[in-house]
Amino acid sequence: MAEETVEVRLLTAEDYLDLKESMVSAYQDMQGSYWREGTIQKLISLFPDGQIAVTVNGKVVGCALAIIVDYEKFGDDHTYEQITGYYTFNTHNPKGDTLYGIEVFVNPEYRGKRLARRLYDARKALCENLNLEGIVAGGRIPNYEKYADQMSPRIYIEKVRDKEIYDPTLTFQFSNDFIVKKILRNYLPNDAASKGFATLLQWFNIYYEKDRDTIRYNKSTVRIGLVQWQMRTYSGMKGLLQQVEFFVDAVSDYEADFVVFPEFFNAPIMMEFNELQPGAAIRGLAKYTEQLREEFSRFAVSYNVNIISGTMPIVVDEQLYNISYLCRRDGTWESYKKIHPTPSEVYAWGMKGGNEVKVFDTDCGKIGIQICYDIEFPELGRIMAQQGVQIIFVPFLTDTQNGYNRVRFCAQARAVENECYVAIAGCVGNLPRVTNMDLQYAQSAVLTPSDFAFPVTGIKADATPNTEMIVVADVDLVLLKELHAFGSVQNLKDLRTDLYEVTTKKK
Template sequence: MPEIDLDDFQTQLRVRPLTPADHDAIVRLHGLCFPGMETWSERELDALTERFPEGQIGVEIDGRLVATALSLQVDVDEYGPSHVYDDVVHDDLAGSHDPDGDSLYGIEVAVDPAFQGMRIGRRLYEERKVLCRRLNLKRIVIGGRLPGYYKVADEMTAQEYVEAVVARELVEPVLSFQLANGFAIKRVVKGYLPDDEESLGHGVIMEWVNLHYQPDSAERTRSTFPVRVCAVQYPVRPVASFDEFAKQVTFFVDAAGGYRADFVLFPEIFTLQLLSFLPTARRGKAVRQLAALAPDYLDLFHDLAVRYNTNIVGGSTYVEEDDGIYNVAYLFRRDGTIEAQKKLHITPSEARWWGVRPGAGVRVFDTDRGRVAISICYDVEFPEVARIAAQKGAQILFVPFCTDNRQGYLRVRLCAQARAIENQMYVVTAGVTGLIPDVDNMNVNYAQSGVFTPSDFPFARDGVAAECEPNIEAIVVADLDLELTRRNRIAGTVRPWTDRRLDLYEVVEKEPSPPQPTLPIEGVPVTGSVETG
């Protein structure tokens, strides 16, 4: 008798988190489980696994993905007792995820038909229950299908069908399975899944209650998520040294600190003020002299952010990397960490006069007061940039700008307001005022810094939370509520973010081509006006 090899008999079953690398396997699995229904795109699944990785569960047998369970964390009460699937799980798959929500919402469960009967679905439901307990959530909510209803729809209503299944007068495997896993029926909703032909669009809202749930000492409803922002309308004037520049900057941070601002925003390339004490040079050399002061700039703002306990978006400055000049904005967190965002779109004059190269990549930064992104001046005039940032979870968009006339300023301001409306987010702008006759870009300036909101009843009139008077040195302070924008995306008068037609179009971030070097004009002293926004 040949020796028994146990490998011929055993199976390796593993429950694990899903990752972006599983996309093709998920598409294959969904094609088997939901034939004829559109599956999730790679971008949507990537966003879901990034925003809520613990909620996306897979079952693997001998290295093959055979089952998945996708979930969101939400405040389900916000959607009402008779919500439909698209209210919660709209085209932006991860957009409804709320890390402060009190419920786990099941998007879908898929089990390869070849592996059904092995209680894999039960394993997935048990994993969801474990997650619900670990996160201390009140409940799991799902919308159950009724795939057998179409066979008897001429004889009974959907409610009667559900009652017959509960009474075991009819067999409905999906609903019976969910009842067996401890879920209670809350209501039958017509139109829950309009494209579900077998269920004739009906769904059953069901709930599993976490008996281990421990309420917070305060009721777990949130009426506000306050964030105080301060925009500095910065006056440029000649300085004799970096220390004099630092003294002026510190004055504004100190003023913002007195208002206990969570964020302070400075303008784009206001550091050109430093050229007023450097030797007069031609453009290529002058911009590199300024870039050489970047370490001093970084030390200054890092120290101020920590010392004044505020997050600072330090405008932008020119930085030399790989023999090229970039316009870079830095986020200085109050915990001492630093992030960077390069300007993506370079104006013709900025490229021609300074030889600035475009950066690559839209970055979104986590902070202690929400997720933020930075669009440097001209970048805000391209709606795709803010849309990508919003897709990555940005709640506030900071726009440092430098414009030399009213037309340039209005391009930035009107586009900033449009980005606030389109993405139902806050946009904060800060510009340069004053002049330095002998420094390029600083001889003429026009600015009116402001804080912009979506245009709807919960927000300030005209969508302007606060605004400076034009062309004076000033700061503008506003209190923003991130909870308002979150709710506005769900239940606003209109919902430009939620109601996007991703079946018709989408905005996708791509890998850029290598930038082509642009040399500044040489042989001309550093004077004149350059439009950067």
């Protein structure tokens, strides 16, 4: 038996006779339904990249035809004649936002070889390469005539989706990640098998970037620098800032997009308040917070890197909070207050918890901050995931390996369940002359979801435990999009929101 060769390529005018033969065979239930030669030639001339053929041993046995449209001009209520400009294709707009599929078929003699899937894959690749929002098409439901007396089109579509009924067209569309936007009446009035009904189908391009051609754009690969900070005695604020700038400089030399400092990295400055009670000492440290924030903002601009400032105490309306700053490299900044102070923070210092869960926009995607103990509460990660978070930064401070493991294990869980990256940065060493800050244990790390595109361990990079150093790692945000859409499991997509939900209460 001779081997068959299969090729997917652009359709040419010379392919017309094979194309007509295959189309007549494909639409035996719609007599006379085939494309005229002049129409095919016009489509090829108008949009050659959109006309795709599949051949077996050199013979065209199927095709996928498409145009680009400005979809808002048509909306969801349109007919086939309207979307094609009554077969003139004057609706084709090279600057449009949607690839509109006007035809897909495979000669019945060649079915069972997954040729239609190859056509769909080629069409999806075209959509991605052209940076279009997605693919829209009207789809027949040719088996509906067998069930029209028993159920409405809506019930029929639901049963096809749930695999209770097989439809040669719609079942295939569902298996190729298309969704049904609505049911169209009289889309193809001569389609007796579908009783004049059609499904309006849509496939979303997860790689679409609305502002891809602008100077300021969100990067797909993001470089993160973590500072594993050694606690030591400093000669006041000046000495501390010199060490901060040293690390910002070192990380920026690697052209990093983010540098992350740990929780309470500035604790050595509390030494000057040692004669005070713990609650008064931490409030004394809070007097330096505004100065630190200003310096971090200056460093972010000077070294062209976004900075997660670690954390520091702040007093607001006489209440003490643990705060972290996002200092962007464009000079803007925002803040996040630790929501869950640990029992020791409450007991020793009288720390209060913040009341806002939020995600920050940056030039490198959407990021969140959770401070140490916060990462042990999965609700926060889920709320951030609902807001589109891509990277969660966790400044932490732990004194024992048990405490560290709680942060580490929970951070890995957040990365898996929320399909995002989690970067944790901690302090090492000891401060024997600072009350309540004796010992620190840390192993800073960049953690990933768990699927084929990511490291088997779920660890992109990590530090040597209890050693002052930096960790620099690249994370690919495109991999997150692919995970959301095509992962082996899809935690966010498969949430049973009909059964449960996580929401915030307004305070």
